[in-house]
Amino acid sequence: MSCSFGEKIKISVFGQSHSEAIGIVVDGIPAGIKLDMDKISRFMARRAPGKNAYSTKRKEADIPTIISGIVDGITCGAPLCAVIKNSDQHSKDYSKLKTLPRPSHSDFAAYVKHNGFNDIRGGGNFSGRMTAPLCFAGAVAMQILEEKGIRIGAHIEKIAGVKDSRFDPVNVNADLLKDVSSKEFPLIDDSVKEKILSKIEAARLDGDSVGGVIECAVTGLPAGLGEPMFDGVENVISRAVFAIPAIKGIEFGNGFDCADLRGSENNDDFIITDGKITAKTNNHGGILGGITSSMPVIFRVAVKPTPSISKPQMTVNLETMTQEELVIEGRHDPCIVPRAVPCIEAVTALALINLI
Numbered sequence: 539m540s541c542s543f544g545e546k547i548k549i550s551v552f553g554q555s556h557s558e559a560i561g562i563v564v565d566g567i568p569a570g571i572k573l574d575m576d577k578i579s580r581f582m583a584r585r586a587p588g589k590n591a592y593s594t595k596r597k598e599a600d601i602p603t604i605i606s607g608i609v610d611g612i613t614c615g616a617p618l619c620a621v622i623k624n625s626d627q628h629s630k631d632y633s634k635l636k637t638l639p640r641p642s643h644s645d646f647a648a649y650v651k652h653n654g655f656n657d658i659r660g661g662g663n664f665s666g667r668m669t670a671p672l673c674f675a676g677a678v679a680m681q682i683l684e685e686k687g688i689r690i691g692a693h694i695e696k697i698a699g700v701k702d703s704r705f706d707p708v709n710v711n712a713d714l715l716k717d718v719s720s721k722e723f724p725l726i727d728d729s730v731k732e733k734i735l736s737k738i739e740a741a742r743l744d745g746d747s748v749g750g751v752i753e754c755a756v757t758g759l760p761a762g763l764g765e766p767m768f769d770g771v772e773n774v775i776s777r778a779v780f781a782i783p784a785i786k787g788i789e790f791g792n793g794f795d796c797a798d799l800r801g802s803e804n805n806d807d808f809i810i811t812d813g814k815i816t817a818k819t820n821n822h823g824g825i826l827g828g829i830t831s832s833m834p835v836i837f838r839v840a841v842k843p844t845p846s847i848s849k850p851q852m853t854v855n856l857e858t859m860t861q862e863e864l865v866i867e868g869r870h871d872p873c874i875v876p877r878a879v880p881c882i883e884a885v886t887a888l889a890l891i892n893l894i
């Protein structure tokens with residue numbers, strides 16, 4: 539099923555951007571886990587819309603109501619179900635998109651797939667809003683992983699060509715991940731913040747949008763997780779990551795750069811550190827043969843510029859089969875990257891919890 543993921547801990551996401559509510563069922567969470575609800579709320583607030591100039595003006599509190607699975611703050615073994623109300627929909631902004639699909643959004647593909655019955659309002663179930671329930675489940679998964687000493691953190695690696703520093707692939711540690719994740723605008727090097735914000739603002743004022751790259755690291759993973767071939771760590775993380783709309787690429791370790799190196803430059807020598815086998819460098823991004831090597835897992839994802847821009851664009855009228863100009867209305871993120879950072883952390887947690 540396309541809206542479900544995971545075997546040991548299985549999630550099923552439901553709802554649409556403008557339906558009464560959205561939500562998630564998380565099946566397989568062991569009983570007896572005390573969940574820190576404040577921590578879950580703080581995590582979800584990092585993704586919530588309407589808080590700054592680089593986010594859509596849609597205002598949603600994104601407070602999950604727990605329907606089942608928790609008694610007195612402790613998981614009881616029943617499926618955990620959380621519902622998040624949609625309260626600030628402007629559905630009429632989307633009425634013309636039924637016949638005039640937005641370039642590079644899901645409207646046309648969904649129209650064909652669902653014979654025109656797709657919910658066009660706010661992008662329906664293809665909306666970035668569907669990442670709110672993923673963040674709820676990811677925050678739960680993260681609490682379980684943190685108990686096992688596994689820490690996930692991501693940051694903005696670049697936006698509109700302006701770069702942050704990268705994680706040190708060998709020495710990235712839990713403290714840095716915690717520090718960067720707790721920032722409102724998650725950068726390692728805060729000195730590039732203003733330049734990035736001005737690029738986003740310039741695109742917004744132009745009725746345009748910008749994209750970027752998010753880098754994610756995981757520390758504390760033991761060696762030996764993952765399976766060869768189709769259930770490797772890269773496979774499972776990638777499958778989860780592409781659930782986030784607007785993600786168009788992923789690379790692990792030094793990624794596409796490895797193609798330009800000799801084996802002698804790319805290989806990571808094994809060494810002994812504090813009696814344990816580690817590697818001197820980490821071009822392999824913590825994964826060898828689909829299996830964790832005990833080095834930090836590092837990957838980067840490409841986020842495309844928001845497809846809904848207010849500049850006039852050309853599309854095809856699906857009723858008249860003629861070319862037509864489209865001016866998109868409504869409230870849209872001029873840059874998706876900052877809000878997608880916690881989403882990447884969340885789906886990484888959901889992927890890893892299934893491998894442990």
Ligand SMILES: Cc1cc2nc3c(=O)[nH]c(=O)nc-3n(C[C@H](O)[C@H](O)[C@H](O)COP(=O)(O)O)c2cc1C
Pocket residue numbers: 594642643644661664665666667669782783784785842844845846847869870871874877878881
């Ligand atoms: C957090 C988040 C917010 C998003 N906000 C918007 C938005 O305001 N306007 C828009 O057109 N697309 C937005 N998107 C992206 C679209 O949902 C996405 O591009 C579209 O569904 C097509 O899917 P694809 O880009 O993966 O092919 C957002 C995505 C995320 C993750």
